[in-house]
Amino acid sequence: MNAKQQDIISMFDNIAESYDLANRVMSCGADITWRKKACHLAFKNLSKESLSNLTIADIACGTGDMIIHWQKNAKLHSLQIQKIIGLDPSEKMLEVAKKKLPEVDFIQCEATLLPLEDSSCDILSIAYGIRNVIERQKALKEFARICKKGGILVILEFTKCENPGLLEKIMGFYTKNILPFIGGAISRNYEAYKYLPDSIEEFLTAKKLCEELENEGFIPLYTKAFLANVCTLFVAKKQ
Numbered sequence: 001m002n003a004k005q006q007d008i009i010s011m012f013d014n015i016a017e018s019y020d021l022a023n024r025v026m027s028c029g030a031d032i033t034w035r036k037k038a039c040h041l042a043f044k045n046l047s048k049e050s051l052s053n054l055t056i057a058d059i060a061c062g063t064g065d066m067i068i069h070w071q072k073n074a075k076l077h078s079l080q081i082q083k084i085i086g087l088d089p090s091e092k093m094l095e096v097a098k099k100k101l102p103e104v105d106f107i108q109c110e111a112t113l114l115p116l117e118d119s120s121c122d123i124l125s126i127a128y129g130i131r132n133v134i135e136r137q138k139a140l141k142e143f144a145r146i147c148k149k150g151g152i153l154v155i156l157e158f159t160k161c162e163n164p165g166l167l168e169k170i171m172g173f174y175t176k177n178i179l180p181f182i183g184g185a186i187s188r189n190y191e192a193y194k195y196l197p198d199s200i201e202e203f204l205t206a207k208k209l210c211e212e213l214e215n216e217g218f219i220p221l222y223t224k225a226f227l228a229n230v231c232t233l234f235v236a237k238k239q
Contacts, residue, residue: 005110005134009089011192012062012132016092018187020063025186034156034226034233035066035127039073041222041235042123042152050122050150054081057121057146059111059139060129061086064097067104070125087114111139116146125154131203137212144216147238153218155234158200159209159225168229175200175230206232 015022023031043051054074058066067086074081086106088094094106109115111126111133124147133139143153161168176197183193204212209232210220218236225232 001110002134005089008132008134008195011189011195012090013092015187015189015192016063016090016096019093019096020065022183022186022193023065025182030226031156031231032069034231035069036073037224038125038127038154038156038233038235039069040077041233042125042154043073043077043079045152045221045235045237046122047150050148051079054079054083054123055121056081056084056123056125057114057116058084058086059088059114059124059126059143060132061088061097061106062090062093062127062129064101064104064106066125066127067097067101070123085116087111112142114142114146118145119148121146121151122148123152123154125156127154127156128158130155130209131157131199140212140216144218144238147218149238151238153213153234153236153238155209155213155232155236157209157232157234158196158203158230159206159232160200160203161229162205162207164229171230172197200230206234209234210236 056070064086067084084104086097086104087109089110091108094108097106112135124143180190180193184190206223210223213220213236217239219239220236222235
C-alpha cells in the first residue's frame, strides 16, 4: 500500500469515534441536505427495472452515514433495496458503522481494489472519499467495472474553486483557519482537520473531475456546487 494512503487511513482510524459529531457541527447539518439530494437524483435517473431490484455499494462509507440516507430515501420513494454494502479501508470507521447498522454488510478494502463482481451494482456512492484516494484513476476504473450499464455513480466531495470570488474567499478562510480548530477540539486531533483544507487545495476542480468521469465511461447528469462552491454533488450514469 502507498505510504501516504496508509497515513490517511490511520488518520481516519484516530478520529472515528468523533467523526459524526464533527461533521454535523462543522457543516451545521447542511451535509444532510446534500446527501438527501444525492439519493433523490440517483433514484430519479435509474430505470424502472433497476429500481425494483436495487444493489447499492457505498465506497469509503466511513461510519455509515450515506447508507442511512440510502435506506431512508428508499423508503420515502417506496423502493426496496435488495442489497447494500459498505466498503472502507479504515477498521475503526467500520467498527462505528457496524454498531449503527448491524444489519448491513461491511467490507474493509481500498477503493482501488473492490471485492465485487463486474456489473453488479445499480448505484455506487462515495461521499467525501474520492479526495482521499491517492490512486484516484485506479479507483474510478474500479467504479466503472462494478457499475451496471445505466447504473448511477454519486460523488459528494469538496472541490477546488478555480476563480474564487469574495464569498468563496471567505469560505476558504473559514475552512483553512477556523475549521481545523473546531474539528480539532471535537476530535482532539488538530492535524486530522488541518488535513482537510490542505487536501481540498490539492484536489481537482469540479470540471476536471467531470472530465475524469467521462474518460471512464460515466456521463455526468448533474453537477451542483454548494457552500460557496466548496462542496460539489456529482451524479453520473454508466454508458
